[in-house]
Amino acid sequence: MLHQTLHQYTGHPRLASSQKSVVAFYQPIIDQQQQVTGYEVLARQWDPVARCYQGIEFNRLGEHEILNIDIAMLKAVVGDLPALAKNGGCVLSINLNPMMACATYQQLLLWILLKSRKLGITIWFEVLEHAPLDQEQRELINVLRCHGAHIACDDFGTRDCNFQRLMAMPYDIVKLDRTLLIQACKENYALKMLTGLVKYLQQFSIRVVCEGVETERHIEVVNQIGCDYWQGYAYAIPSPLSRWV
Known part of the structure; x- marks a missing residue:
């Protein structure tokens, strides 16, 4: 039934064409021992002018276009799971689409969870900062x-994405926006505040990920504030899975 639903959804020419050039790239998630503990999957699209894969400007796309891309990404992830599991269990972080009501999208999410559990992969689903958190979304989450x-x-x-949003529902992981790291690198007061924030979140058994780690100074500050994990160009840029496995 799931395969039939996928075929019905992606068989429309306009929907299929919007998915063709979208590929899944992966960026490592680094733990406190400076080891790769997993990856975040990110959408990239071929740019015929620049002749390379680039990030997608989602703010310029309509809801259905974004949903089509996310469905293509989930299908790519399903195919990549066995390769991700070759080196043992790991974390895979995937963004949740705000339009979570789509039946095909929901089935793919559950399919990924089922297959990843069999392969020893832990799935993080990221709730985007602008996504609605109405009753329907919370029930699916x-x-x-x-x-x-x-x-x-x-x-x-x-x-x-402030404390009010953080209090709206329980989270297992909090990913800090890179602007907090940049400010902490500039001002000692901000550094102390961010250190306190990380410790506070960890008291609730929430793991903290610092994003946007790009320089040696960033690495120094991330270690100082005690984040559980970090991501950024200081380690590697998002790349095809073949680079990592």
């Missing part, structure tokens, strides 16, 4: 959690 997913709050520290 709870279903995903019951099936083994860990739920992450993405880009904490931005205007749309």
Whole structure:
């Protein structure tokens, strides 16, 4: 039934064409021992002018275009899971689409959880900072959690992702927006505040990921504030899975 649903959804020419040039890139997630503990999957699209894969400007796309891309990404992840599991269990972090009501999208999420559990892969689903958290979305998130997913709050520290949003539902992981790290690198007061914030979140058994780690100074500050994990160009840029496995 799932394969039939996928065929019905992607068989439309306009929908299929919007997915063709989208590929999954992976960026390592680094732990406190400076080891790769997992990856975040990111959408990239071929740019015929620059002749390379580049990030997608989602703010310029409509809801259905974004949903089509996310469905293509989930299908790519399903195919990549066995390769990810070759080196043992790891974490895989995936963004949740705000339009989670799509049946095909929901089935793919559950399919990934089922297959990843068999392969020893832990799934983090990231709730984007602008995503609605109405009853319907919360119910699906709870279903995903019951099936083994860990739920992450993405880009904490931005205007749309503050303490009010953090208090709206329980999270297993909080991903700090890179602007917090940049400010902490500039001002000692901000550094102390961010250190206190990380310790506070960890008291609730919330693991903290610092994003945007790009320089030696960033690495120094991340270690100082005690984040559980970090991501950024200081280690590696997002790349095809073949680079990592």
